[in-house]
Amino acid sequence: MTSKKKSFAEKEKQFNDGLENVVTGLGTSDDKNSANRWVNTYANHDYEQLSARYREDWVAQKVCDVVPEDMSREWRRFDSDEAKQADMAFNLKGLCREGYKWARLYGTSAVVMDLKRTGAPDKPLNIDRLKPNCIRSLQVVDRTRLFPVGEVNYDPMSPEYGFPEYYQLGGSAERIHSSRIVRFEGTPLPRYQMWKNQWYSDSVLIPLLHTIDNYHVAAQSAASLVHEANADIVTIEGLQNLLTHDQGFSAIMKRFRLMKTMKSNHNIILMDDTEQYSNKTVALNGVKDLIWEYLRIVAAAVGIPATRFLSASPDGMNATGESDLNNYIDKIRGEQSTVFDPRLKVLDKVVQAHYALKPWTYEWNSIFPESALVKSERLDNEVTAVKDLVDSGIITPADAQKVLLQMKTFDDFQFAAPPPPQQSTPKAKGE
Numbered sequence: 001m002t003s004k005k006k007s008f009a010e011k012e013k014q015f016n017d018g019l020e021n022v023v024t025g026l027g028t029s030d031d032k033n034s035a036n037r038w039v040n041t042y043a044n045h046d047y048e049q050l051s052a053r054y055r056e057d058w059v060a061q062k063v064c065d066v067v068p069e070d071m072s073r074e075w076r077r078f079d080s081d082e083a084k085q086a087d088m089a090f091n092l093k094g095l096c097r098e099g100y101k102w103a104r105l106y107g108t109s110a111v112v113m114d115l116k117r118t119g120a121p122d123k124p125l126n127i128d129r130l131k132p133n134c135i136r137s138l139q140v141v142d143r144t145r146l147f148p149v150g151e152v153n154y155d156p157m158s159p160e161y162g163f164p165e166y167y168q169l170g171g172s173a174e175r176i177h178s179s180r181i182v183r184f185e186g187t188p189l190p191r192y193q194m195w196k197n198q199w200y201s202d203s204v205l206i207p208l209l210h211t212i213d214n215y216h217v218a219a220q221s222a223a224s225l226v227h228e229a230n231a232d233i234v235t236i237e238g239l240q241n242l243l244t245h246d247q248g249f250s251a252i253m254k255r256f257r258l259m260k261t262m263k264s265n266h267n268i269i270l271m272d273d274t275e276q277y278s279n280k281t282v283a284l285n286g287v288k289d290l291i292w293e294y295l296r297i298v299a300a301a302v303g304i305p306a307t308r309f310l311s312a313s314p315d316g317m318n319a320t321g322e323s324d325l326n327n328y329i330d331k332i333r334g335e336q337s338t339v340f341d342p343r344l345k346v347l348d349k350v351v352q353a354h355y356a357l358k359p360w361t362y363e364w365n366s367i368f369p370e371s372a373l374v375k376s377e378r379l380d381n382e383v384t385a386v387k388d389l390v391d392s393g394i395i396t397p398a399d400a401q402k403v404l405l406q407m408k409t410f411d412d413f414q415f416a417a418p419p420p421p422q423q424s425t426p427k428a429k430g431e
Helices: 008-014 047-056 058-072 081-089 092-106 191-196 206-227 246-266 287-301 322-355 372-391 397-406
Strands: 076-078 108-115 135-142 146-152 164-169 175-177 181-185 230-235 276-281 362-364
Touching (some): 047 058, 047 092, 058 092, 058 206, 058 287, 058 322, 076 081, 081 092, 081 322, 092 135, 092 322, 108 322, 181 322, 372 397
Antiparallel strands (some): 076 362, 108 135, 108 181, 146 164, 164 175, 230 276
16 A cells, blocks of 8 residues: 655655756756756955966956946046145045955955044044044055954944954054945955955956856967967878888988978978878867957956957947947946945045045046047037027026036136126107
8 A cells, every 4th residue: 555645855846946847857856957056166265366367367457457447537526626636645546446456356455544643543533533634644455464353343233233343454463443444345245245254255256267267268279279270291101110110210200300391491392202291271260259259258247348348349230339338337337436435435534634625525527538529519519409598588698608507518618707788778858
């Protein structure tokens, strides 16, 4: 009598969701892909390998460099010349670019603020009580020289929840309070994963390592094929018998050294009437496409258009790459807001206190400035549209100036005050 009770495995199998095919094994335990699983490689711990990648591999170097460079290339437009000069004095542009670049490579970096008259380095920093001339130095340090030490902030209401309270720099035993550093992150991780990752985020290179390696293998293999693209083939009667003794082997080697020498020097091949010569050519069709495909995958993975990452022309008929570039500009503007703005809020406040300046405002400049032709066409269209509104009486000339200022059509132009409206003078009696 068979038991009506089913095993736990059978019950579980009945509730599995997904596509199955019992004939091919798709989705069942017989499917070869059923054994696939993702595991943590902890590649971020091997920062020596990441350093070697950056120094020796141009693809990895571009992955880390291009985005920070584009984010900071045109930098910011300030509301005063004093703010612009203060920003340039401490090179905030370079600090942000370098900090984010090393964060993308190693996973984490930081700007260490060495400030005067703010207490010991291991004491919390009150950024609202800074005095003029307070900055001693602002230094970018990557995570290979920045080590978490001491307690961890477990206050769930704190913005620093889950992060270390103190850090140490390599070669120094002095503790630095977390409020005195400005961290940059590569690939942010969930808080618990950051704890397991020694409070560092991940390098942006980690998901790309295999794809980059595949590109290099394809490129080097193609280079090896070039050496063998043309091979000379000579058929010799009785070759096998000649190679059975040393004298025959030496004679064969001497024979072909002479043939190669004659071919190189005089472009002549000397042959016996019993020998046959042919040439074999290795087809390299498709190798270039394979190499470029790997590079396009890398560019797509980091969100950089191939026209920017590879300096290549867009593919396809009538392709201009404009849509890809527009999407990339939107991505860069988003990263300026989420990566640079929160950190500049702290750095700007420190610089403002150092020079005793009032808080300033700024806007991000265009990432890719317009060419002279495109700018001329845009200005002409904007001015024509405003002029039509004035001519039709919809707005006044004074309002037109305000519109052009709001549109930032002429940022560096000082508009003259509009002339006062002319009033008709009453005529005297008898005129």
